[in-house]
Amino acid sequence: MNDVPLHHVWQYTDVDRAFWREHLEDWLPGRIFDAHTHVNEPEYRIEEMTEQRRRQYWVNEVGEPIGAAAAQRCFQTVFPGREFSCLAFGHPSLEYDIEAGNAALQAECVRRGWYRLAVVRPQWSAERLARELDLPRVLGVKVYYAMIGHDATSRDKYLEADIFDFLPHLPLELLDQRHAWLTLHVPKADRLGHPRNISQIKQIRREYPNIVVVIAHLGRSYTMPHARESLPQLADDEGLYFDNSAVLNPDVHRYALETLGPARILFGTDNPIFYMRGRRQWHGRTYVNRTDYPFHFNSRREPPEVESRYTLFMYEALRAIRRACDELGLSRSQVEAIFHGNADRLICKAG
Numbered sequence: 001m002n003d004v005p006l007h008h009v010w011q012y013t014d015v016d017r018a019f020w021r022e023h024l025e026d027w028l029p030g031r032i033f034d035a036h037t038h039v040n041e042p043e044y045r046i047e048e049m050t051e052q053r054r055r056q057y058w059v060n061e062v063g064e065p066i067g068a069a070a071a072q073r074c075f076q077t078v079f080p081g082r083e084f085s086c087l088a089f090g091h092p093s094l095e096y097d098i099e100a101g102n103a104a105l106q107a108e109c110v111r112r113g114w115y116r117l118a119v120v121r122p123q124w125s126a127e128r129l130a131r132e133l134d135l136p137r138v139l140g141v142k143v144y145y146a147m148i149g150h151d152a153t154s155r156d157k158y159l160e161a162d163i164f165d166f167l168p169h170l171p172l173e174l175l176d177q178r179h180a181w182l183t184l185h186v187p188k189a190d191r192l193g194h195p196r197n198i199s200q201i202k203q204i205r206r207e208y209p210n211i212v213v214v215i216a217h218l219g220r221s222y223t224m225p226h227a228r229e230s231l232p233q234l235a236d237d238e239g240l241y242f243d244n245s246a247v248l249n250p251d252v253h254r255y256a257l258e259t260l261g262p263a264r265i266l267f268g269t270d271n272p273i274f275y276m277r278g279r280r281q282w283h284g285r286t287y288v289n290r291t292d293y294p295f296h297f298n299s300r301r302e303p304p305e306v307e308s309r310y311t312l313f314m315y316e317a318l319r320a321i322r323r324a325c326d327e328l329g330l331s332r333s334q335v336e337a338i339f340h341g342n343a344d345r346l347i348c349k350a351g
């Protein structure tokens with residue numbers, strides 16, 4: 001047992017080392033760029049996580065904030081011997097002091113050579129937004145429907161909002177002038193395939209063509225039905241990008257690579273959440289997260305001999321990406337594009 005503390009309740013264990021050696025070490029490129037990672041100094045959480053909210057939603061139980069120093073230590077642990085950089089942003093939530101979180105991460109990005117997206121509110125003036133975009137190592141913005149307003153009792157009060165409700169035209173104009181990067185987590189229970197999401201993304205691409213638009217989590221396509229309903233509708237737009245963070249399903253990775261091509265997909269982890277140990281199972285349009293920690297959501301445990309073989313969710317995601325790339329016979333340079341080349345190109349555009 002050589003367990004090393006990772007984050008929250010998670011350790012890095014011999015199971016993970018063996019998994020790395022067996023599935024990832026010889027395959028992952030020498031340079032890794034994580035295009036979707038959350039870094040937030042824990043002291044800037046201004047609202048305490050309550051027992052009631054932990055029971056509401058699994059991410060509330062696993063989504064403990066990670067500061068920059070701890071994040072760097074974790075990257076070095078999970079990617080041994082790799083050159084690593086990332087595009088980091090805080091938790092887009094009004095439970096955090098957004099201004100303080102942005103400012104702290106700004107200094108850390110300069111110090112560590114990372115890039116940053118500013119977490120922004122739709123109510124901000126153009127001047128306020130411009131001040132963020134003027135800072136070094138800031139590529140653009142992370143927007144989210146929960147930034148419209150705060151409701152401590154529900155995370156989904158604004159789930160059905162339109163994209164333009166949390167990303168109005170005023171900031172879009174400025175982002176377009178600046179050729180800035182926009183990571184967009186789409187709203188609505190129907191996910192990316194909702195007709196209003198599709199039409200508004202097309203409208204943004206048409207009216208603001210200089211923005212580097214990256215749709216987060218393959219449009220929240222965690223299951224095959226969600227991927228099939230949405231990705232083909234955006235396949236024609238060669239200038240529209242996606243990050244594959246938080247997607248564990250190998251079939252979805254393969255389908256996204258086939259539909260969009262490897263030049264439009266950026267590797268991302270969605271850490272620190274994906275330091276969770278376990279695996280995910282899919283049933284139609286839903287999924288179940290299996291893990292070995294007694295969280296409220298983890299009520300249907302697997303047998304101990306199965307749990308003892310669990311590795312990190314992010315390693316499961318990497319194996320799924322590898323499987324998809326292998327099945328499609330992608331070249332080394334196409335694999336490298338996913339893990340850093342596409343990001344390099346977009347950073348040049350947005351930086």
Ligand SMILES: [Zn+2]
Pocket residue numbers: 036038270
């Ligand atoms: Zn995220």
